[in-house]
Amino acid sequence: MGVPHSPEIGSTETLAEGFHEVRAYCGLGKCVPQKVLTNADLEKMVDTSDEWEVFKFATRVLARAAAEAVEKSGLSLDDVDLLIPHQANLRIIELAAHQLGVPMDKVFVNKVDVDMHPNAQLIEKFYSSFQKKDAAGMIACYHPDVEFSDAVFALRGKQVGAMWHMFCEGGRDLAVTLGDIQADDAQGKAHWEATYTFSATGRKVRNIIEAEFQFKDGKIIQHRDRFDFWRWARMALGPVGVILGWTPLVQNRVKRIGRGNLEKFIQSHPHYQ
Numbered sequence: 001m002g003v004p005h006s007p008e009i010g011s012t013e014t015l016a017e018g019f020h021e022v023r024a025y026c027g028l029g030k031c032v033p034q035k036v037l038t039n040a041d042l043e044k045m046v047d048t049s050d051e052w053e054v055f056k057f058a059t060r061v062l063a064r065a066a067a068e069a070v071e072k073s074g075l076s077l078d079d080v081d082l083l084i085p086h087q088a089n090l091r092i093i094e095l096a097a098h099q100l101g102v103p104m105d106k107v108f109v110n111k112v113d114v115d116m117h118p119n120a121q122l123i124e125k126f127y128s129s130f131q132k133k134d135a136a137g138m139i140a141c142y143h144p145d146v147e148f149s150d151a152v153f154a155l156r157g158k159q160v161g162a163m164w165h166m167f168c169e170g171g172r173d174l175a176v177t178l179g180d181i182q183a184d185d186a187q188g189k190a191h192w193e194a195t196y197t198f199s200a201t202g203r204k205v206r207n208i209i210e211a212e213f214q215f216k217d218g219k220i221i222q223h224r225d226r227f228d229f230w231r232w233a234r235m236a237l238g239p240v241g242v243i244l245g246w247t248p249l250v251q252n253r254v255k256r257i258g259r260g261n262l263e264k265f266i267q268s269h270p271h272y273q
Contacts, residue, residue, distance in 0.1 A: 058092045063099035077101060084108040098132055119183035119215050123190050126220070127178040135165035143219035150209075150225035151232075151251070152258045159262070160223070162272035166265040171196050188213040198236040200257070205235045 062085065070077055083102050085093050097107050116124070122141055129137030139161040148160040155163060167174070179191035190211045198205050207227055214222035233245025233254070244250045266272045 058096075062092065063096040066096070067100060080106065082106055082108055094128055095131055116181075117183045117185075117188075118218070119185070119188050119213075120181045122215070122218070122220065123181050123183060123188055123211075123213060124178070127176060127190065127192055130164070130168070131176045131178075133168040133171070133174070135161065135168045138164045138168075141220055142223075143216050143221040146219075146221055146223060148223045148225075151227060151229040152255050153262070155262075158272045159266070162266050162269065163262055165269065165272075166262060170199065173197050183213070183215075186215060188215070201237060203236055203238060205232065207232050207235075 066083065067077065070080060077100055080102065083097065083100070083106060085096060085107070093107060093109060094104065097104055126138055126141040129135075129141070142160060145157060146160050147156045148163070149155070153163060174194065174196040177193045177195075179193075181190045182188060190213075191209070192211060193206060193208050195204070195206045197203070208231075209225045209227045212222075212224045212226070213220050229251060230241070230246040233241030233250060235241070237245060237250070241250065
């Protein structure tokens with residue numbers, strides 16, 4: 001905010017959407033802002049209460065703004081010594097760094113969710129790994145005796161890890177966004193969305209999920225995802241889903257296909273047996 005014109009700034013890039021704005025500066029030296037605004041100052045100027053919308057916007061444009069600023073300076077990302085994001089949310093920072101191909105040891109992190117409960121951090125790590133299609137990172141968040149359920153699957157133990165591994169491998173255009181996270185010593189919840197192409201029909205799906213968790217020994221022991229199956233069926237299956245997606249006939253068929261695909265995946269990955 002309030003960065004003065006200076007020859008030490010190589011270039012700037014501003015991306016705006018609605019009432020949100022991201023500005024990236026490519027610095028060829030140093031430049032100190034003329035004025036520093038606190039979070040309290042910003043709250044008087046704009047509505048910062050909608051964390052989910054802010055998160056979705058930031059994950060879309062933060063990396064793009066930084067990349068375009070570097071390009072306008074006539075440089076490449078290999079020339080970047082340090083990425084300094086004006087953002088205190090670790091999952092946004094990690095996702096931007098991943099999209100840019102910049103290792104975290106070249107990213108300055110000042111204050112990152114210091115008041116977040118350890119189990120909330122665990123949930124965040126789980127979905128951050130999913131965003132990077134890091135199945136091993138996701139499985140590391142689970143207790144060995146974990147139980148998972150949603151409208152299609154009811155799994156436990158290694159089967160749960162196999163399912164996420166299958167999704168990570170098969171979701172070529174999979175994009176995951178994470179919203180509100182809440183957790184205490186015993187339980188937690190999170191809002192997340194998955195956008196992908198349903199391979200069986202080639203149709204685009206945007207699934208909205210509410211996740212519930214229970215914890216044991218610092219790991220996730222129970223994980224339940226809730227979503228509107230009929231809404232999903234309308235997107236994934238087209239006219240058939242619109243007409244019959246609410247019926248047990250379609251729901252049971254999707255369950256059988258999902259279970260069959262998982263069994264084939266486990267057969268080809270024996271360490272999940």
